[in-house]
Amino acid sequence: MAADFKDMETNWEAYRKLFLIRAFEERLETLFAEGKIPGFVHTYIGQEAIAVGVCANLRTDDYITSTHRGHGHAIAKGIDLNGLMAEVFGKVTGICKGRGGSMHVADFSKGILGANGIVAAGTVIAAGAGLSIQTRQEDQVVVCFFGDGGINKGTVHEAMNFCSVKNLPVVFVCENNQYAQFTSRKLTTSVSDLSLRGAAYGMPAVSMDGNDLLEVVEVSQKAIADARVGMGPTLVVADTYRFGGHYVGDPQAYRSKEEVAQSRRRDPLLLFENHLILQGLADKEALELERESILELVDKAVAFAEQSEYPEVRSVIDYVFTDVTEK
Numbered sequence: 593m594a595a596d597f598k599d600m601e602t603n604w605e606a607y608r609k610l611f612l613i614r615a616f617e618e619r620l621e622t623l624f625a626e627g628k629i630p631g632f633v634h635t636y637i638g639q640e641a642i643a644v645g646v647c648a649n650l651r652t653d654d655y656i657t658s659t660h661r662g663h664g665h666a667i668a669k670g671i672d673l674n675g676l677m678a679e680v681f682g683k684v685t686g687i688c689k690g691r692g693g694s695m696h697v698a699d700f701s702k703g704i705l706g707a708n709g710i711v712a713a714g715t716v717i718a719a720g721a722g723l724s725i726q727t728r729q730e731d732q733v734v735v736c737f738f739g740d741g742g743i744n745k746g747t748v749h750e751a752m753n754f755c756s757v758k759n760l761p762v763v764f765v766c767e768n769n770q771y772a773q774f775t776s777r778k779l780t781t782s783v784s785d786l787s788l789r790g791a792a793y794g795m796p797a798v799s800m801d802g803n804d805l806l807e808v809v810e811v812s813q814k815a816i817a818d819a820r821v822g823m824g825p826t827l828v829v830a831d832t833y834r835f836g837g838h839y840v841g842d843p844q845a846y847r848s849k850e851e852v853a854q855s856r857r858r859d860p861l862l863l864f865e866n867h868l869i870l871q872g873l874a875d876k877e878a879l880e881l882e883r884e885s886i887l888e889l890v891d892k893a894v895a896f897a898e899q900s901e902y903p904e905v906r907s908v909i910d911y912v913f914t915d916v917t918e919k
């Protein structure tokens with residue numbers, strides 16, 4: 593649904609989600625260091641306004657595809673917090689019964705088609721979902737979140753071209769956080785304005801400040817509304833910065849502390865907090881109380897995950913095959 597940011601509750605809801613993503617992932621950093629989480633953890637810290645701003649314009653039955661950095665997308669689209677935390681822990685109460693972990697979280701009931709460890713693989717999944725919507729003649733929309741590192745991939749070219757040719761209801765949101773793993777975008781990508789790539793596909797393309805929640809809401813609202821009424825795909829480039837390393841524990845030898853500190857001055861949470869205060873929509877004390885209650889939710893999710901069991905070893909091949917028994 594198109595978000596109305598003149599409404600006080602809409603602003604508060606956005607703030608809650610921004611802070612929930614931040615708090616959830618800051619807790620994950622600690623839990624990972626304690627050895628409680630298997631595999632790798634990639635945080636979205638610094639990019640929260642993109643997921644929250646875009647998803648504010650989506651309905652529950654709209655789809656998103658996500659990346660290896662996907663907790664923020666899932667939370668913004670409304671995933672159950674306990675189920676997400678337990679999934680990251682690999683517990684049987686996880687949203688995917690502990691089989692996906694951090695990098696493969698999905699919840700079809702919320703339109704979350706899945707995080708993905710394969711860079712930009714969501715672009716082709718989004719193309720398929722878009723084709724499905726068109727075939728069923730529904731008015732849903734797919735938002736495909738992917739990274740600046742992904743934009744040079746062959747599959748992205750194929751997906752964007754396909755969506756444009758077929759006029760599919762897909763919005764490509766490229767999160768330009770300046771790095772792909774340990775390599776600066778400047779060393780790998782032919783253009784600094786990534787939206788220029790849209791022209792090659794005959795697709796409208798626009799850049800926005802990905803740290804400014806209200807700009808994200810406004811720009812994505814148009815792209816999503818266009819897709820919904822049959823005007824086809826748009827490429828939306830969200831310029832932002834990854835505050836953390838590529839993964840939790842990354843020593844980050846490829847960038848300076850000054851560069852990170854400089855970027856932190858444009859923290860999307862602080863920018864939105866300032867906006868709320870300046871507009872008289874909130875005061876510091878009320879925000880502090882809200883943050884405390886969100887931290888409690890995260891505490892509860894951690895307790896839920898820690899108290900849950902791991903899946904039984906003998907269940908390892910459950911859910912691998914679809915039941916195709918004829919009814």
Ligand SMILES: Cc1ncc(C[n+]2csc(CCOP(=O)(O)OP(=O)(O)O)c2C)c(N)n1
Pocket residue numbers: 659660661709710711712738739740741742743769771772773834838
């Ligand atoms: C097809 C593929 N190639 C390489 C990798 C290794 N890899 C994991 S994340 C990553 C960088 C992705 O950068 P970007 O798309 O900008 O996303 P970000 O991590 O910045 O969110 C790479 C190369 C992979 N997972 N999949």
Ligand SMILES: [Mg+2]
Pocket residue numbers: 739740741767768769770771772773
């Ligand atoms: Mg990147």
